[in-house]
Amino acid sequence: MNQKALNILEYHLIREKVAAYSQNEVSAALISRLEPQSDASWIEAELEKLEEARLIHMQASEPGMSQLTEVKQLTKRASIGSMLSVTELNRIKNNIRVTNRYKTYLLNMTEDSDIKLPLLRDRFQHLPVLSHVSDAIDEKCDETMLYDNASSTLYDIRQQKKTINRRIKEKLDSIVRSQANQKKLSDAIVTIRNDRQVIPVRSEYKQDFPGIVHDTSASGQTFYIEPNSIVELSSQLNTVTARENEEVSRILYELSAQVAESQHDIDWITTVMGELDFQLAKAKYGHSINGVIADTADERAIELPSAWHPLLDPSSVVKNSIIFGDDIDAVIITGPNTGGKTVTLKTVGLLIAMNQSGLMIPAGVGARLSIFNDVYCDIGDEQSIEQSLSTFSSHMTNIVSILKSMDDKSLVLFDELGAGTDPSEGAALAMSILDRCLETGVMTMATTHYPELKAYSYNRDHVMNASVEFDVESLSPTYKLLMGVPGKSNAFEISKKLGLDLSIIKNARQLIHMDNIEINDMISALERNTRQAENDREEMARLKQESAALHQELSEQFAAYQQMKETLVENAKMKANEIVQKAEKEADAIIKDLKSLRSEHQSLKENELIERKGKFKNLYNEAALKKQNKQQEAEKIVAGDHVKVLSYGQKGVILSVDKDEAVVQMGIIKMKLPLTDFKKEQPEKEKQIRVVPRANRQTIKMELDLRGERYEDALQRLESYLDQALLSNYSQVTIIHGKGTGALQKGVQDYLKRSKVVASFRGGMPSEGGFGVTVVELK
Template sequence: MNNKALNILEYTQIRDQVSEYSQNPVSAALIRALEPKSDIEWIQAELAKLDEARVIHMQASEPGMSTLSEVKPLTKRASIGSMLSVPELNRIKNNIRVTNRYKTYVLNMTEDGDVSLPLLRSRFLSLPVLSHISDEIDEKCDETTLYDNASSALYDIRQQKKTINRRIKDKLDSIVRSSANQKKLSDAIVTIRNDRQVIPVRSEYKQDFPGIVHDTSASGQTFYIEPNSIVELSGQLNTISARENEEVSRILYELSAHVAEVQHDIDWVTTVMGELDFQLAKAKYGHSINGVIAEIADERTIELPLAWHPLLDKETVVKNSIIFGDDIDAVIITGPNTGGKTVTLKTVGLLIAMNQSGMMIPAGVGSRLSIFKEVFCDIGDEQSIEQSLSTFSSHMTNIVSILKSMDEQSLVLFDELGAGTDPSEGAALAMSILDRCLEANVMTMATTHYPELKAYSYNREGVMNASVEFDVQTLSPTYKLLMGVPGKSNAFEISKKLGLDLSIIKNARQLIHMDNIEINDMISALEKNTRQAENDRVEMARLKKEAAELHQELAEQFESYQQMKSTLIENAKANANDIVAKAEKDADAIIKDLKNLRSEHQTIKENELIDQKGKFKDLYNEGTLKKQAKQQEAEKIEAGDNVKVLSYGQKGVILSVDKDEAVVQMGIIKMKLPLTDFKKEKPEKEKQIRVVPRANRQTIKMELDLRGERYEDALQRLENYLDQAILSNYNQVTIIHGKGTGALQKGVQSYLKRAKGVASYRGGMPSEGGFGVTVVELK
């Protein structure tokens, strides 16, 4: 896209605002280089990355990457054998650690499938592991220097250096602390000159301190002398320091060589993290303007519902729907000055540039834009009343250039087309220029004051009128864009509002041609109908959104129901198959006995044995858990009766009877079923239960709620609870673990599988809590 159009559309200001959300120099450089592109594959890839960056931005625990820096010059130096300094090595270490943190963060976030980041997950999984480089750097240096134990040689050297420094300091301290030397010294301190430790001696006592003079004071009254007694030690210190520098250089060269071995890997992870922060910066900016990701349309179109200019205050800006209808190639906007016509043009051009830069745009949900190879602008900020010849010439020179360069993949924006010259000539010239754009099949938007262009769209196919609304009552523009309606003159209404004599206005009306009056009346009707249609559209959009949300909620609940149903069926089949397997085992024993009998009496045929055994195979369940058994005629059932619930094969007690239905209690479950589903049974004799008295026994509930507990704490509570439930002689209890990720449910059922006091367990039925509970039968 040409730079002139980008400057007119203030694209660079948008780019500057995005850069404010950058966390490091790597992404800041990418933002500065960002420009719109017309490659649809690149745009779609950028928008897909942006969509995943939005997900990360919405998380509260984003790690951050402010320590990321550009290290390609450093790795290149290392690759040609140069030595990297400690701060430079730390920059490389920080990049590796930032990558490791984000890699762990993204992979953990997407592990269970709750968050989908396919592009980022795939990219992070392919990144090389460079922890050994960062760990080695971290082991050998802090932010500024090498550690003493970076090598055994360096440790010995620095210990020797400390010993010599201590000896020098002790000797100098003894000199400055000597009472005999107090009057000979300018100050009783040890100072540094030329990297040597010296003492400040008064000039008249210089001969009393033989040694090397390293400096004098400005007044010449003080000499800074290194006494001969420490000169030899200082020489040894210099030698040790040289050895230290050699060892430090050796270690840094070694670390630099290790960096050189993985140069391309370090550059690659830096690039990946810079691109991620680049996308995060765009996502954060998009969130700040309440933007959306526009759909890329295959056909040529502009659909921008409730769009606004991103440089205006989003709290007060008037949002307008800028939508090219079917088969519309040109839109002509009319209306008063300062009504928002120019802003509308800039909004369309800027939003297209943002979209083709892989950015979110300030518009409503459902925005659709096609890809334009170029956007050409003839938009002047000059709004003065007087238009000189030079201004007209400047605009016409630009228009000539546009007409030569445009093609069917271009969007052309004309502001005040044909202005600055004689109105009749300007209007004719404007219509001719628009005709040329239509002939070239170029999508066009133009603003104008010429009344002749209001009727232009009625004589041309593919052209639509639009206007900016003007409030006659307040004598001010509303900045509301009306698509499909041309602007009308409000001169009479404004004059009347301002107090012009009514007879003058009446006389003026009579002077207007009847066609103009009818056109203005038609425009007024169109404005009214358009406002009503826009209000209806907004209401329909709201209802559509509510319906979509309700549909999504119902779909999720139905999916949950289907999963619960499948689980219950599978559990029921497994239990039934266990029963049949046991029966089959018993049948095998019987058949074995029959075979033995046959060998004695020879009266039982082999095929009869096989047929009998095959009947057991047919018993394996493939149907539903609920049985279809019903009585043909209902028995007389009363509250308190013991019954067998035929459809579930469970025993229960009738709680209440209501006509043809009754409420039955089965364990902890209450259900309302028809009377034909019950068969009366005699009450069971109460079993004699031996009660073992226990001091300080606690009364516990029939259920245990583990929701919100940590995994280890939950299993500890479960173990204690089961012990108490067994001591309390409970036959059945319920464990509430919630749905969540399913980890706690798996842990609970895994424990129950090996618990000695547990006879069996099953998932909860819908009335009991479904997947969120496990019902336990105790021995």
């Protein structure tokens, strides 16, 4: 973008405001070079980075990076073998540590949260780890000097140095504190001259202190003497100090060599962190102006809802929606002086420059801008005394340059187009210039005072009028932009407000051409309609915002409900599992008890069997579940009925009925139960009892068919059948149990294993019935 337009739009002030949020010199340098670009891919990439920086800025725990410094000159010196100082090494260490802090912060932030920073996460994951360099520097030195234990040699040297210094100090202190020397010394102190420790001796007593004179006072009354008694010690100190400097240099060269090995990595992390702070500074500035990230339009578009100039006071600035309608290439703004026309032009130009710099812009949600190759401005008076150019000439010189440079991807801003010359000629020239812009396909905004241009849009396609509103009551502009409405003259209204005689105003109205009156009436109607439409739009925007907030609240509540629902379901499942596990344990104990009784050949009495079966029914968790096994309504039960006792799963006969209860006979057990616990059944047919004599002749079949039998009935029949088969002297019989679920087959074979009359058994051959039968060999 041309520098002249940026100067007119005061782009440099925006850059200064962004730089105020920079934390270090690296990002400050990037901000100082910030310029609008016309490369759409670069702009898209910058806005994506800005969005991630905005998300980071919204977090309260962002670590700082004020210690980051530019170190490329230092790493370059280290790479050619130069020695870095302790201070310079600490700058490199600080850069590494700032990077490590941010890397940990960003990776943790995006690990288990809804915050997604794909660009930054990917970049920081690939940053080199340089902790070994920073740790080595930190181990050897503090912020100003090497530690004594940076090496064993340095430790020994500094211990020697301390010893010598202590001996020198002791000798000098003894001289200074001596009573005999008090009057011979100018002051009872030890001082430094030429890096040697000396005592101040009065000139008349200098012969009493043999040694080396290093300095005298200005008056010549004091000699600074290094006594001979410490000269040798001082020489030793100098020698040790030289050795110390050599060892310090050796250690610093070692650390510098480590820096040189990681030169490119150190430069890279510094660049990455500088760019991150650059984006953070842009995000912080955008947040300070309540800005938004504009959408990029593929087609030519300028849609700036509720936009305002970023350099004006946000508390008092008037926000205007600057929106080019469909197929609109030019907007002509009319209105009074100081009404905000020029500010509107600068707002559009500056916001486009900010957007194409990867910055947030001061506008409402829904802002859309296309990418322009350049923005050209003819704003303000550039009259040059040196070149003897008039206002009109200076404007026209600039316009000529713009017309030569512009293309269909340019935006041109004209302020007071055609001003500074004869009104009729200026208006005609302005319309001709606008025609050229339309022919070239250039998007144009122009301000004017010429009434001829008010009707310009009605005679041209792709042109729209706009105006800045003027409050006749207060005789002041409202700075409100009315898109689609040309400005009208308020001379009569203002004159009337100021007290001009009504007859004069009436006479003036009669002198105006009727067409102008009709145009002004039309403009007034348009202004009213536009104000109403704008008020409706603001109301709709408010309702839309409230609706969005309500939707967000409902979404959050629904999400919370879903979470609570899932939690309750999970808790219920866990509780159900606990109940099932408990029931399984109790059922296993009951079954084990039954098996132990059978295995011990105990004769189970019927009441014991009923009692144990009843325990299974007690495994229901709640009374409500137990009730499900009972009849909802009591059947008509009378004495003598055969029933099934639901709560025990046993059959019985009703002995007597008393209101809602009845006495039932279950085997040898009598119990009194509610009528809802009974279900009437058909009485069983009396089984004919056959007496099987001991004989070798066959009296029963060689096979027993148990298919369709209840499990318990089947086992009872099996037991009876085997006894009869044994009495009939059968050596082999076949038990038909069917395939089904396999439960009956398993029960039959389990019984056969325990039976004392069974020698062996096997599954049936295919010709015998396969898995559906079991062939039994009897003893």
